Amino acid sequence: MDIKNKVAYITGGSKGIGLGVAKSLIDEGMKVAISGRTMKTVEEAAASIESDENILALQSDVTKLGDEQNAIANISKKWGKVDVVLANAGVGHFAPVDEMKPEQWHQMIDTNLTGAFNTLQASIEALKNSKGYYMTLASLAGTNFFATGAGYNATKFGVVGFTQAAMLDLRKYDVKVTTIMPGSVATHFNGNVPDDSDTWKIQPEDIGKIVVGLLKMHPRTLPSKIEVRPTRPDLK
Known part of the structure; x- marks a missing residue:
């Protein structure tokens, strides 16, 4: 399927x-809006993409429906x-449940x-x-629970369930719905700073290729x- 000139919106799009x-998506000729809580950070991210006419920086806090509607x-x-x-x-915080x-x-x-x-409420029409x-970007933590993950597991299990139910609700409108559940990805998540020790992990561009593949299907x-x-977590 041809995806050139289609328009995408990505929350938390300033990094990772x-x-x-x-x-x-921009490499495929799409137009992309990215958002984050701090406009300066999003603008810096947008400036790192060499496509002024195809990238839009937006400030939006996803915890606020009004922000997403404005986006x-x-x-x-x-x-x-x-x-x-x-x-x-x-976001992720990891601690035993009695210490969270x-x-x-x-x-x-x-x-x-x-x-x-x-995000879905704001964009559904x-x-x-x-x-x-x-x-949605969920996680393998949406099916695999672990110690110190009570809060994070709860949210990602919830995202998986929410997305799959939304898929059943929306397919009658020809709206497709998918949740992507990665394991370890080389990002800044939870204070990590990606370096050469992260080469065994999934890279952000790998997830990008998955999204492109879904859109072209x-x-x-x-x-x-x-x-x-x-593929090889034993390489870490």
């Missing part, structure tokens, strides 16, 4: 997976439509889970009009849930 996907309105005003939405924004702080719990729920809901594609076929993991 979000930025990697944005670059992959979709700005994209529609600039490019006239929204074809693809990737709910990618996320309530504010950490709420930040994860509000960003990872409610944020995905807000635009996606119905374009017969578009909504994707014949519309009769829907990979609704995709697990992806490093």
Whole structure:
């Protein structure tokens, strides 16, 4: 399927997976809006992409529905439509459940889970009009629980369930819905600074290629849930 000139919106697009996907889509000739909580950071990320006419920097806090509604309105005003939405924004705090702080719990729920809901709520009418594609960036932590992961697991299990139910709700409108569930990715997540020791991990551009592949797939076929993991974790 030809995806040139289609319009995408990526939350949490200032670095890591979000930025990697944005670059992959722009390489395919798409127009891409990226958002983050701090405009300066998003503008710097947009400036790193050599395509002034095909990248749009937006400030949006996904925990606020109004912010996401404004983001979709700005994209529609600039490019006239929204074809693809990737709910990618996320945070992680890891601690035994008896040590987790309530504010950490709420930040994860509000960003990872409610944020995905807000992004879909804000974009759903635009996606119905374009017969578009909504994707969430979940995690293998959405099916595999682990010690110190009570809060993070709860949000990612929730994102997987939310996305799969949304898929059933929206396919009657020809809106496709997929959740992507990566294992270890070389990003800045949880304070990591990617370096040569991260070469065994999935790279952000690898997720970008998965998104491109989904968009190019014949519309009769829907990979609704995709697990992806490093091939050789023993190389770390």
